[in-house]
Amino acid sequence: MTVILVSLIILGGIGLLCGIALAIASRVFAVKLDPRIGTIEKALPGANCGGCGFPSCHAYAQNMVEGGAEPNRCVLCDAEAAGKIGKVLGKAAATIEKKIAAIKCYGGATAAKSFDYGGIPTCRAASLYGGGDKLCSHSCLGFGDCVEACPFAALSRSGREAPIVSRDKCTGCGNCVAVCPKNVIVLIPRKALIHIACNSKEKGKVVRQVCEVGCISCNRCIKKCPESALSMQDNRVCIDYSKCTSCGLCIEECPRKIIKDINPREEASRAVNQ
Amino acid sequence: MENLLVILFSAILVNNFVLARFLGLCPFLGVSRELKSSLSMGAAVIFVMTLASVSTWFIQYYLLIPYKVEFLQTIVFILVIAALVQFVEMVIQKVSPVLQKALGIYLPLITTNCAVLGVCILNIREDYSLLETIVHGAGGGIGFTVAILIMAGIRERLSLGRVPKCMQGFPISFITACLMALSFFCFQGFFAH
Numbered sequence: 001m002t003v004i005l006v007s008l009i010i011l012g013g014i015g016l017l018c019g020i021a022l023a024i025a026s027r028v029f030a031v032k033l034d035p036r037i038g039t040i041e042k043a044l045p046g047a048n049c050g051g052c053g054f055p056s057c058h059a060y061a062q063n064m065v066e067g068g069a070e071p072n073r074c075v076l077c078d079a080e081a082a083g084k085i086g087k088v089l090g091k092a093a094a095t096i097e098k099k100i101a102a103i104k105c106y107g108g109a110t111a112a113k114s115f116d117y118g119g120i121p122t123c124r125a126a127s128l129y130g131g132g133d134k135l136c137s138h139s140c141l142g143f144g145d146c147v148e149a150c151p152f153a154a155l156s157r158s159g160r161e162a163p164i165v166s167r168d169k170c171t172g173c174g175n176c177v178a179v180c181p182k183n184v185i186v187l188i189p190r191k192a193l194i195h196i197a198c199n200s201k202e203k204g205k206v207v208r209q210v211c212e213v214g215c216i217s218c219n220r221c222i223k224k225c226p227e228s229a230l231s232m233q234d235n236r237v238c239i240d241y242s243k244c245t246s247c248g249l250c251i252e253e254c255p256r257k258i259i260k261d262i263n264p265r266e267e268a269s270r271a272v273n274q
Numbered sequence: 275m276e277n278l279l280v281i282l283f284s285a286i287l288v289n290n291f292v293l294a295r296f297l298g299l300c301p302f303l304g305v306s307r308e309l310k311s312s313l314s315m316g317a318a319v320i321f322v323m324t325l326a327s328v329s330t331w332f333i334q335y336y337l338l339i340p341y342k343v344e345f346l347q348t349i350v351f352i353l354v355i356a357a358l359v360q361f362v363e364m365v366i367q368k369v370s371p372v373l374q375k376a377l378g379i380y381l382p383l384i385t386t387n388c389a390v391l392g393v394c395i396l397n398i399r400e401d402y403s404l405l406e407t408i409v410h411g412a413g414g415g416i417g418f419t420v421a422i423l424i425m426a427g428i429r430e431r432l433s434l435g436r437v438p439k440c441m442q443g444f445p446i447s448f449i450t451a452c453l454m455a456l457s458f459f460c461f462q463g464f465f466a467h
Contacts, residue, residue, distance in 0.1 A: 003342075003343070006341050006342075006343055007343045007345075007346050010337065010338075010341060010343055010346065010350070011346060011349065011350060011353075014350060014353055014354065015353060018353065018354070018357035019357075021357070021361065022357060022360055022361060022364075025361050025364045025365070026364060029364045029365055029367065029368035029369075030368075031367055031368055031371075120434060120436075125434075
């Protein structure tokens with residue numbers, strides 16, 4: 001009988017003491033967090049994609065309150081959400097341009113190969129072997145490192161073709177841009193309709209030998225453009241989206257059909273074809 | 275002094291908690307995917323094991339034995355360890371946010387781990403003094419850290435290698451753990467002479 005009583009007292013006593021001690025400790029050692037951090041974190045999407053430059057939504061919220069980060073850096077927030085966050089901080093949130101990832105190479109499946117690669121099937125591993133198995137050293141390697149890196153499942157691929165970006169899912173966070181060893185992916189304004197799909201820095205003659213869908217630096221698009229939005233840099237056509245009016249003359253002019261119309265209509269038809 | 279060294283190294287190598295006593299396998303397999311997180315885990319285990327060893331030693335000799343209720347050992351030890359770690363977690367959060375970030379979620383995660391309880395019960399069973407208890411607790415934690423760091427290093431390499439599909443994930447990890455346990459078996463009898 002006494003054994004039961006003693007064990008009850010000891011166990012209950014220890015439990016009670018621990019409980020009281022923890023209750024006191026939680027008061028004494030309470031860490032006061034700025035309540036604004038919680039409010040802002042709720043307004044953020046919570047996807048932890050890293051598009052804002054911070055490792056997580058919580059870190060971004062903390063930095064906005066304590067470190068003075070701008071409230072418009074979230075790639076997922078629309079203007080309304082950014083405004084809401086700005087209101088909590090007492091700042092006006094200037095809107096940023098929404099971006100979307102675009103792949104500057106369509107030669108993934110067709111470009112000529114220099115050797116048969118049989119190693120670890122990732123782009124980063126393949127690019128370590130003499131820059132990959134494609135003759136064009138600027139080509140998409142097509143092992144889909146970007147597909148795996150995308151936190152929103154916005155990229156999809158079949159075989160070793162260049163991945164397809166889903167307009168609905170892509171948020172422009174840039175995780176795929178960071179992971180691509182060939183720098184084939186770029187972020188372009190979401191409202192842009194024209195996209196130049198060749199990444200090669202080689203001269204036209206070399207490109208002609210290794211790829212059927214590469215830019216041969218013929219300059220015809222540049223001459224055609226009425227707004228002079230196009231220019232040639234490193235044998236590559238570059239587009240200045242601030243000047244482009246999406247007239248589409250360059251798309252018709254390109255002999256290699258590498259200037260693409262990337263509006264939603266065209267993407268839908270391509271998905272059907274596949 | 276020699277006695278303490280023997281206890282320390284036998285806890286690390288000969289009677290390694292993971293590879294010889296097979297305690298604490300859950301975090302050993304769960305948190306050994308990356309070297310960085312397994313290092314944090316190891317640090318948390320060293321900390322909790324030492325702390326738990328000391329506190330349970332006092333509980334055993336100043337509470338359980340005088341009142342002749344040694345059969346309450348397991349439940350009281352778990353209760354005390356859990357409460358103590360929770361308390362320390364609160365203090366760390368207040369005093370040193372940097373340390374709290376380094377230990378992260380691992381500190382509360384291992385409070386009721388079997389390796390932690392195991393080290394406390396072994397201390398009592400081996401009739402260690404307070405100093406020996408501290409050394410044994412720290413040694414057990416260091417042994418766990420060594421084992422989980424080796425495992426994480428191997429698993430980081432394995433993730434790049436080509437593992438047959440049926441062996442991917444936990445099967446290959448268990449085989450790796452088995453081979454590591456076999457190699458640690460060589461330390462048996464190391465301090466016998």
